[in-house]
Amino acid sequence: MIDFELEPELAKGVSAARQFAEEQLRPISRYYDEHEHENPDELIDRMWELRRENIFSLGLDPAAGLRTEELCWGDAGLYLCIPGPALGGAAVFSSGTKEQIGKFLGNFNEGRPKWGAMAMTEPHAGSDTAAISTTAVRDGDEWVLNGEKIFVTMGKRALEDSDGFVVVWATVDKSAGRAGMKSFVVPAGTPGMRVEKMEKKLGIRASDTVTIVFDDCRIPFDHILGSPEVKKTDKAGTKGFKGAMATFDATRPIVAAQALGIGRAALDFVKEELERQGITIRYGVPRQSLTALERDIMDMEASYKAAKLLTLRALWMMSQLQPNSLESSMAKTKAGLAITKITQKAVEIMGPLGYSRKYLLEKWMRDGKINDIFEGTGQINMLVTARRVLNYSREQLK
Amino acid sequence: MIMSMVREFAGDEIRKVYRECDESGEIPGGLVDTAWSMGLVSGSIPEEFGGGGGDRSLITGSLIGEELAWGDLSIAMHVLCPALFAYPVLEMGTETQKKELLPMFCCDTFRPASAALIEPRFGFNPYALSTNARSDGDDYVLNGDKCYVPLAADAELILVYAQQGDGVQGFVVERGTSGLKIGEREKNMGIKALATYELSLKDCRVPKYSRLGGQEGCDFGRVLNCSRVALSAMAVGVARAAFEYSRDYAKERVAFGEPIASRQAIAFMLAEMAIEIDATRLMTWEAAWKLDRGEDATREASLVKAYADDMALMVTDRAVQILGGHGYVREHPVELWLRNGRGFYAFDGMAIV
Numbered sequence: 001m002i003d004f005e006l007e008p009e010l011a012k013g014v015s016a017a018r019q020f021a022e023e024q025l026r027p028i029s030r031y032y033d034e035h036e037h038e039n040p041d042e043l044i045d046r047m048w049e050l051r052r053e054n055i056f057s058l059g060l061d062p063a064a065g066l067r068t069e070e071l072c073w074g075d076a077g078l079y080l081c082i083p084g085p086a087l088g089g090a091a092v093f094s095s096g097t098k099e100q101i102g103k104f105l106g107n108f109n110e111g112r113p114k115w116g117a118m119a120m121t122e123p124h125a126g127s128d129t130a131a132i133s134t135t136a137v138r139d140g141d142e143w144v145l146n147g148e149k150i151f152v153t154m155g156k157r158a159l160e161d162s163d164g165f166v167v168v169w170a171t172v173d174k175s176a177g178r179a180g181m182k183s184f185v186v187p188a189g190t191p192g193m194r195v196e197k198m199e200k201k202l203g204i205r206a207s208d209t210v211t212i213v214f215d216d217c218r219i220p221f222d223h224i225l226g227s228p229e230v231k232k233t234d235k236a237g238t239k240g241f242k243g244a245m246a247t248f249d250a251t252r253p254i255v256a257a258q259a260l261g262i263g264r265a266a267l268d269f270v271k272e273e274l275e276r277q278g279i280t281i282r283y284g285v286p287r288q289s290l291t292a293l294e295r296d297i298m299d300m301e302a303s304y305k306a307a308k309l310l311t312l313r314a315l316w317m318m319s320q321l322q323p324n325s326l327e328s329s330m331a332k333t334k335a336g337l338a339i340t341k342i343t344q345k346a347v348e349i350m351g352p353l354g355y356s357r358k359y360l361l362e363k364w365m366r367d368g369k370i371n372d373i374f375e376g377t378g379q380i381n382m383l384v385t386a387r388r389v390l391n392y393s394r395e396q397l398k
Numbered sequence: 399m400i401m402s403m404v405r406e407f408a409g410d411e412i413r414k415v416y417r418e419c420d421e422s423g424e425i426p427g428g429l430v431d432t433a434w435s436m437g438l439v440s441g442s443i444p445e446e447f448g449g450g451g452g453d454r455s456l457i458t459g460s461l462i463g464e465e466l467a468w469g470d471l472s473i474a475m476h477v478l479c480p481a482l483f484a485y486p487v488l489e490m491g492t493e494t495q496k497k498e499l500l501p502m503f504c505c506d507t508f509r510p511a512s513a514a515l516i517e518p519r520f521g522f523n524p525y526a527l528s529t530n531a532r533s534d535g536d537d538y539v540l541n542g543d544k545c546y547v548p549l550a551a552d553a554e555l556i557l558v559y560a561q562q563g564d565g566v567q568g569f570v571v572e573r574g575t576s577g578l579k580i581g582e583r584e585k586n587m588g589i590k591a592l593a594t595y596e597l598s599l600k601d602c603r604v605p606k607y608s609r610l611g612g613q614e615g616c617d618f619g620r621v622l623n624c625s626r627v628a629l630s631a632m633a634v635g636v637a638r639a640a641f642e643y644s645r646d647y648a649k650e651r652v653a654f655g656e657p658i659a660s661r662q663a664i665a666f667m668l669a670e671m672a673i674e675i676d677a678t679r680l681m682t683w684e685a686a687w688k689l690d691r692g693e694d695a696t697r698e699a700s701l702v703k704a705y706a707d708d709m710a711l712m713v714t715d716r717a718v719q720i721l722g723g724h725g726y727v728r729e730h731p732v733e734l735w736l737r738n739g740r741g742f743y744a745f746d747g748m749a750i751v
Contacts (some may be wrong), residue, residue: 002457004687284622284700286523286746287707302705305684306677313680330673383662386669390649390659397660 010063013054017067020055021074029075032206033363037198039161040081040206048083048113056082058089060250061319062312065257069308072261073268076367077206079258080154084108087251088116088158091167091183094246095225104165104185115158117166118247119149119212127380129169130178134214136170138228141221143184145170145192145214151199153374155210159188160195166212167225176230183225192217203366245325252328252375253314256335259371260311263304263339266346266364270297273350296349300342307331307338326388333381336372343368400458403436404465412469419591420734425476427508433477434508438462439484447496448504454488456624456686459751460631464679467635471738472591474632474749479548481750483511483557486568486621492612499555499570513557513568514544514597515747524559524566524622524746529599531560531569531609538562538569538609540577540602546748550580550595557610558599559618559747566618568610577602588737621747623689623699628751630682630699633706633742634675640717640735641671647730648720658720667716674709681705686751707742714739 006014024043032040047056055067071079085092085108092104108114125131134147145168158164165187173180186193192215199209221228274281274297281297282290290298310331317324343365347354354361372378387397411429419425443449466474484503487495502509517528529542540560550556556578557568571578581596610616645668648659658664685698714736718725725732 002683002687004684283697284619285525286521287704287743289521289523298701298704302681302701305681305701306674306705309680309684310673310677313676327676330676333669334673334677382666382669385673386662386665389669389672390645390665392660392665397662397665 006063006066010061013057013063014066014070016053016055017070018073020050021070021072025071025074025078029078029360030357030363032075032078033203036200036205037208040078043078044081044083044113047081051083051109056084058084058086060254060315062315065253065260065311065315068254068257069261069264072258073265074261075206076258076262076370077204079261080204080207081157083113083115083157083162085114085116085164086154087118087247088165088167088185090251091118091247092116092185092225094250095183096185100185100222100225112162114162115154115164117152117155117158117164119152119155119166119168121151122148123150127377130181132169132171132181133174134168134170135174136172136182136184136224138172138221139218142218143221143224145184145186145217145219147214149212149214150197151374152210152212154208155212156195156198156208159193159212163188166193168212168214172228173230179230182228184219185223185225186214186217186219190217190219202369203363204370248376249325249328250318252332252381253311253318253324255371255375256307256311256314256328256331259335259339259368260304260308262364262368262371263300263307263335263342266343266361266368267297267300267304269359269361269364270300270346270349273353293349296345300345303334303338304342307335310334326385329376329381329384329388332376333378333385336378336381339368340372340378400436400438400441401461401465404438404462407433407436408465408469412466412473416470416473416591417728417731417734419470419472421590423590423593425473425591429473430477430508433466433473435506438478439481440504443484443488443500443504447500449500454485456627456689456751457683460627460682460686463628463631463749463751464635464638464682467632468639469635470591471632471636471741472589474635475548475589475592477508478628478749478751480509480511482513482548482748483553483555485624485750486513486557486610486616487570489620490568490611490616492607494607495570495610495612502554509554510549510552511555511557512547512549512553513559513747513750514547514550515559516544516546516744518543518545518596522746527559527561527566529558529560531562531567533606534603536606537603538606540569540571540599540604542599544597544599545584546594546745547597548592548594548748550597551583551593556597558597562615565615567615568618568621569604570608570610571599571602571604575602575604586741588734588739588741590737619694619696620689621750623685623695625747625750626699626703627682627686627689627695628749629742629745630678630685630702630706631751632749633710633739634679634682636735636739637671637675637678637710637713640714640732640739641668641675643730643732643735644668644671644717644720644725647724664720667720671713671716675713678702678706678709703742710739710742711736 136143171180195210197211314327314331347365441450441452442454445451487499531538556571558571577600579598584594681702685695688695717732718736
């Protein structure tokens with residue numbers, strides 16, 4: 001049966017997230033935009049206290065998407081500061097053994113706030129993840145990592161501010177290409193790993209984005225996620241790389257949900273302002289009699305809704321354990337496009353109110369842009385969607 | 399179950415003849431009867447009036463509308479045309495109206511009936527019609543002009559929407575009522591197989607009991623919303639047909655040594671087409687779901703209709719573009735889908751599920 005209603009228990013979590021966003025995130029949103037790299041310690045402690053409540057819990061179902069949307073409606077940068085295993089956790093979950101999941105995530109909820117991060121991008125390898133040059137060389141019971149990772153979201157908090165970990169993608173055999181790509185868990189405090197540069201960004205400034213350098217960094221052999229074997233015969237892609245892609249199938253709709261939160265924040269702002277001015281949007285009236293403003297608002301609303309329903313569908317399929325690679329890349333592609341369009345249009349419509357830092361709208365335009373970039377740029381997502389729509393391999397559609 | 403029947407009908411029966419229908423402007427009666435025998439409309443009429451007694455569901459209706467329109471839009475609108483009359487009566491008619499008017503839609507043969515909403519003027523607004531109904535003794539007197547009335551020439555009954563004070567009401571007008579004049583068959587850019595007509599109403603008198611819903615009148619907003627959901631579902635069907643055809647073509651057509659689908663310029667167009675088709679379908683279902691729960695869905699229905707209008711044009715135009723010169727000739731169906739897909743901007747209240 002086709003149904004668009006959330007079970008009451010799940011709906012409660014969504015409204016709790018909404019309340020938290022309104023009361024705890026919005027009031028400090030501007031402060032942490034203007035004080036980049038400052039730690040919202042109090043907020044982090046509060047979020048840590050509430051970690052067992054159904055507000056911040058990760059999850060891969062429509063309710064998790066809706067909670068994410070609400071929190072990012074509050075502030076997308078602060079949302080990323082929520083203590084937890086985050087992307088690193090998703091990687092461990094999708095490619096780790098039972099023992100590894102227990103070892104790295106088992107006591108994540110204990111003690112002080114902790115973060116997990118994922119390190120993929122390198123200075124010379126962005127969307128082309130197979131071109132990474134960080135190496136992992138086996139030496140007895142250990143792996144030795146060397147290389148540099150950039151744009152690691154929440155890397156500082158995971159590795160310097162807490163006893164978290166980072167999942168690092170490295171190659172064990174360069175000649176094997178994709179087949180040689182493996183992921184490794186590196187816990188905070190491992191010698192030979194250091195956090196270097198903190199990026200200054202266009203938006204989501206409350207979150208940290210860092211460079212991590214590995215200099216003969218040694219980790220135990222069993223910190224490799226998935227099999228250490230390199231299967232060169234398996235040309236199309238191997239388990240290791242597929243692990244990364246499986247992670248993306250899970251995380252892309254969540255990133256899309258983040259975009260939705262920012263988009264709705266912008267939409268709500270515009271609609272409230274119009275209401276204050278006594279301007280009503282006449283739904284149902286034929287197009288030719290609408291004002292340009294009404295058309296814009298309706299376009300924004302419809303593309304928000306389109307992105308939202310695609311996102312919820314991808315999450316729903318995941319919760320039903322159905323393969324969703326096509327649907328999750330569709331959701332991310334649409335959400336990235338929609339958010340960019342919605343926030344930019346909102347700034348345009350509001351004129352001086354849109355451009356002024358007195359209001360949050362300009363910030364949302366800056367924040368929103370990240371959703372068209374991280375977890376795959378809009379173009380890469382379009383490429384992935386196209387391959388899946390056409391049932392083409394990467395060789396058939398480059 | 400009904401869906402696999404409809405899918406088969408669209409794939410096997412409609413797709414066999416639709417091009418010929420577009421060229422000739424005629425839809426074979428046998429095809430219409432076959433569609434009718436599936437009970438697409440009568441299925442949700444209560445048993446006491448002779449129907450199948452199933453629930454009326456806009457979700458199911460959306461699925462059927464998409465599938466039929468995937469087959470062909472003209473044929474879809476033709477076979478579902480009686481619903482334009484039957485569903486508003488079913489939902490909003492008085493007991494007497496239901497008893498009198500619904501049984502004719504429960505017999506084995508297709509009985510043409512229709513509804514007249516659109517008016518032939520710039521700035522047409524369904525909430526503020528020029529056609530009006532004046533009360534005069536025991537009658538209402540209707541005056542005004544209508545267009546895009548499907549099957550009007552054959553329809554035994556037409557539900558005419560007219561302004562009455564602040565609101566819009568529906569009036570049952572029988573064929574042959576004096577003052578009702580059915581014009582020439584219209585010639586349109588698309589939906590060429592569907593016979594549509596202009597109507598003029600000059601002091602056309604109907605008895606008071608023929609107002610839909612009697613004293614209480616009808617919920618015209620809901621009629622319009624149901625229609626917008628139906629048209630959005632059909633837009634998805636037309637777009638999906640064009641998408642599938644151009645996708646398959648792009649994978650076969652070789653240029654510069656490889657299929658054109660392996661170029662991003664083509665592949666990205668197809669990816670976006672797929673995304674927008676799915677998004678529109680989900681929005682259609684959401685609005686349908688709300689209407690099925692009896693809630694007001696004016697916002698959802700009008701948003702999805704506007705979105706579907708744009709989507710249908712974008713997708714069908716790109717399908718023509720992907721086929722290039724071959725898309726422009728009538729040997730391939732994509733030009734037909736572009737002409738049909740372009741119509742949704744102008745269609746309002748021309749289909750209902």
